[in-house]
Amino acid sequence: MSAASVPGVPGYRAGPAERAAGWLRALAVFVIIAAILLPIFWIVLTAFKVPRDVYTLDAALWFAPTLENLRTVFEHPWNLGSKIVNSVLVASGTVLLAIPMATMAAYAFARFEFRGKQALFLVVIASQFIPAAVIVLPYFLMFKQAGMLDTRSALVLVNLSIVLPYAVWMIKGFIDAVPVEMEESAMVDGASRARVITEIVVPAALPGIITAAVFGFTLTWNEFLFALIISKQDALTLPIGLIGFRTDRGDLWELMAAGGILITAPMFVVSLLVHRQFIGSLTAGAVR
């Protein structure tokens, strides 16, 4: 290779092959972005259409927007308002319980030596590989026995079982990256184990803990199968609310799209807020 063909060197000019590769790369990126964003774009458009416009391609992009759908979904019989309340309570309840528990468990897995540690950790992770369909019936029967069917507490419990293993695993990774010397130096400085964890380890692993919290919130917020089986009327969450729009009079796409916005929007806001934290956490430990 001649010196002139080294990228980044002044006077460098891309050859035809390199230029073609560049275009291909751009095209690939565009296709992937389109595949992800187009459905969301379509849902957003549909949410502001009157039913007549939903089924005609003439009004695919140009139509008179309406806020009617976003109002209708909060009215009887849809009542998405109460479902939003349920979703918020279940998701935040799950995260508020899961994160402290997961942090403590992760700390133990990261720092303590005890018999069967490896095996136990494996079991925790492996519990995620059990198909939900297998355990949904036992859950149903258990909650029925306990008289907890159609309660938000039951949903929180179920979601805890989903979120905890992920959270333990994620947070453990971040605690592993916290130098033990930091903890030892805090102990020498006079800190008890509890203070070491709350004042040294948790702040140092905070990006990971926030990541796990957001991830757990998202999982719970979107959870469908268990909510479908366990809730009936009082504890219905947003995703279950959406199936209500499939009526015997046909599918009410414009209302479903409006509900879809209500489900997606909070996640969108949350991810924007934690975006920086998230990126920081993904690259944490890569460089000193």
Added chain:
Amino acid sequence: MTTITLSGIDKSFGAVRIVRDLNLTVADREFLVLLGPSGCGKTTTMRMVAGLEHPTLGEIAFDGVRINEVPTQRRDVAMVFQNYGLYPHMSVAQNIAYPLKLRGVPAAERERLVARAAERVELTPYLARMPRELSGGQRQRVALARSIVRKPRVFLMDEPLSNLDAKLRVVARAQIKHLAQELEVTTIYVTHDQVEAMTLAHRVAVMRDGVIHQLGAPAEIYNDPADAFVAGFIGNPAMNLVDVEAEGAGVRAEGGLAIALAAPRPGRLTLGARAEDMRIVPASEAHFQAPVYTFELLGEATMATVMVGHTLVAIKAPKDLRLEPDTRIGVRFDPARLFWFDAASGARVRA
């Protein structure tokens, strides 16, 4: 005001015995250096004093009171870690103040003590910074300030200078020595650098394989090494150690070179002499002759190296001497500064 006593300390990690039946008393206000190559058990010994490791056998006592079961945070020790162990989410001031905060010192008093500690290590302009915004030398000083902000019973320093560049190390070493004299706290300092040990210590414990080979004042260890390991570890350059066999009136090195020195006893021995205790002399006065292997200018002196048997032997020479490689030179030992060791065990053989 604390005397540290280690009695019969053994420490094993699994099947590996890191520290073997160690007995050591560090006197009140003494500056003791644990010196040895990596893996010799020096850091483990210090960590047991801190309570970060627990002895498999034996007793650790402060002022005669057993502390084996006392957790680290209640031993009232301060420690400077090799990687400093700073808290990355706290500012320099918060880092230094943390031990005081844990002891419930009121904020105003805390501020005063932090300011004083920072001033002692010249960190005052950096108090508001975060650790990641500091250079290595500054971080090391934060760790130092954090350990001196209160008056602990015992100071522990684990290779605090090893992450600094050579120039900074000399400055920081002087600073630590100055601080130690000022604070008068019982100190254990771990290092593999014999220069640090020689310059800082009241007493040095030279360790290898979990055993203290020699315990004594730096001059004692330098001038009167207990065995070949200590002799070879202390000094720069290290003491010349040549394996020889007593033969007739003299000794013979491996490879056949005859040295005109009377051995203290027959058999295989190791002859030890420091570079500065040998002289380049005319052939008639020489104990042996050999061709120059390399010749180096050191500035304040020169260093001639010759091959004796399979061993390189360094001889310190006046600074204006010039020698070409392969020139045959005569070498004379200072008989008063000559050491004999058993070739197999390394034990000192006194004449």
